[in-house]
Amino acid sequence: MEFTKRLKSAFPWKMFWLLLLLLLTCNLSERITDAQDADIVSSCSRYKKSVFDKQDGYSFLFPSAPITYKTLDTCHSYTPLIVDGTPADPKEFPHMARLGNRNDNNVTNWFCGGTLISNRLVLTAAHCLYSESGEINVVRLGELDFDSDQDDAEPEDFGVRNTTEHPDFKYPVLYNDIALVELDRGVRFSVYKHPACLPFNDGERYSSFVAAGWGQTSFAGAHSSKLRKVKLNGFRSNCLQSDDVEELPSGYNATTQMCVGSAQNKDTCNGDSGGPLLTYHEEYPCMYHVMGITSLGIGCGTPNVPSLYTRVHSYLNWLKQEMAKIS
Numbered sequence: 491m492e493f494t495k496r497l498k499s500a501f502p503w504k505m506f507w508l509l510l511l512l513l514l515t516c517n518l519s520e521r522i523t524d525a526q527d528a529d530i531v532s533s534c535s536r537y538k539k540s541v542f543d544k545q546d547g548y549s550f551l552f553p554s555a556p557i558t559y560k561t562l563d564t565c566h567s568y569t570p571l572i573v574d575g576t577p578a579d580p581k582e583f584p585h586m587a588r589l590g591n592r593n594d595n596n597v598t599n600w601f602c603g604g605t606l607i608s609n610r611l612v613l614t615a616a617h618c619l620y621s622e623s624g625e626i627n628v629v630r631l632g633e634l635d636f637d638s639d640q641d642d643a644e645p646e647d648f649g650v651r652n653t654t655e656h657p658d659f660k661y662p663v664l665y666n667d668i669a670l671v672e673l674d675r676g677v678r679f680s681v682y683k684h685p686a687c688l689p690f691n692d693g694e695r696y697s698s699f700v701a702a703g704w705g706q707t708s709f710a711g712a713h714s715s716k717l718r719k720v721k722l723n724g725f726r727s728n729c730l731q732s733d734d735v736e737e738l739p740s741g742y743n744a745t746t747q748m749c750v751g752s753a754q755n756k757d758t759c760n761g762d763s764g765g766p767l768l769t770y771h772e773e774y775p776c777m778y779h780v781m782g783i784t785s786l787g788i789g790c791g792t793p794n795v796p797s798l799y800t801r802v803h804s805y806l807n808w809l810k811q812e813m814a815k816i817s
């Protein structure tokens with residue numbers, strides 16, 4: 491009796507409460523760093539529902555039976571890509587935009603990629619606004635193969651009402667390489683033209699990403715007429731040294747940039763400048779997050795030489811502020 495009593499009082503309550511406190515605070519701080527932006531989460535769900543939730547009405551076969559509606563979720567995934575650069579499937583990347591300059595003779599030079607993020611705004615790299623090919627005055631959405639009219643696509647060209655680069659972008663230095671292109675009219679969403687979601691986190695937790703674009707298929711090679719995709723790996727901090735690239739005088743900035751590439755010799759470059767670096771939405775297999783913007787390719791297809799992407803998550807406040815100006 492005496493023995494058990496002593497054992498009981500010897501229970502290290504202090505230690506127990508301390509551990510409990512520690513556990514709770516750890517959990518809490520994890521949730522704080524994980525905090526998702528409520529507006530971004532809800533607009534992402536809204537975009538998904540606007541195209542992929544179909545209301546299906548049916549009625550029992552007796553007179554005056556009420557019509558019952560059921561929501562049909564048509565959001566499904568495309569074959570996960572394990573492979574090297576391959577052509578994209580129809581409707582696989584409905585947020586893909588291609589940006590170009592159309593001259594007086596109606597000849598278009600396409601030179602950058604972009605990502606539709608709302609019904610009027612396309613996200614791209616700020617350096618795309620400084621192209622030798624001229625200003626961006628045309629945006630194509632819903633395209634798959636530029637050389638084909640028979641592909642399963644619904645291409646549509648939009649004019650440009652306005653472009654806005656990040657206020658801290660100082661061309662030709664490539665920090666804060668992020669810009670928005672405002673279209674001249676709203677996009678009617680469909681399975682061919684549909685926004686990608688903004689990031690719910692900074693992307694450090696992912697070991698792999700998907701890049702898509704019509705960019706070169708080899709270093710200094712020709713552009714591809716077909717939209718292509720490639721799986722790439724995050725290099726985390728193993729990025730270039732500070733004096734490696736003159737466009738980045740203070741080297742790689744891990745807060746505002748992502749370093750992503752491939753350990754193999756992929757047969758695809760990383761898509762056009764301005765195009766997206768993507769991850770899959772965790773709940774909606776048909777949706778993506780645009781985690782990065784293609785900013786600086788160092789050696790296309792050279793193994794273990796990553797490229798730099800603007801880390802979209804660190805610009806959410808700026809993006810929300812600019813998005814609020816357009817209604």
Ligand SMILES: *[C@@H]1O[C@H](CO)[C@@H](O)[C@H](O)[C@H]1NC(C)=O
Pocket residue numbers: 596
């Ligand atoms: C210019 O080219 C676009 C696409 O190639 C075409 O849809 C459009 O009709 C052309 N416009 C004129 C004025 O020729």
Ligand SMILES: *[C@@H]1O[C@H](CO)[C@@H](O)[C@H](O)[C@H]1NC(C)=O
Pocket residue numbers: 651652653654812815
């Ligand atoms: C273009 O965007 C900038 C930045 O958001 C804004 O200050 C300017 O008023 C816009 N111009 C037009 C014509 O909408």
Ligand SMILES: *[C@@H]1O[C@H](CO)[C@@H](O)[C@H](O)[C@H]1NC(C)=O
Pocket residue numbers: 740743744745746
């Ligand atoms: C990275 O960029 C952020 C935001 O511009 C800046 O505050 C920070 O000092 C930069 N870090 C380095 C190491 O240059």
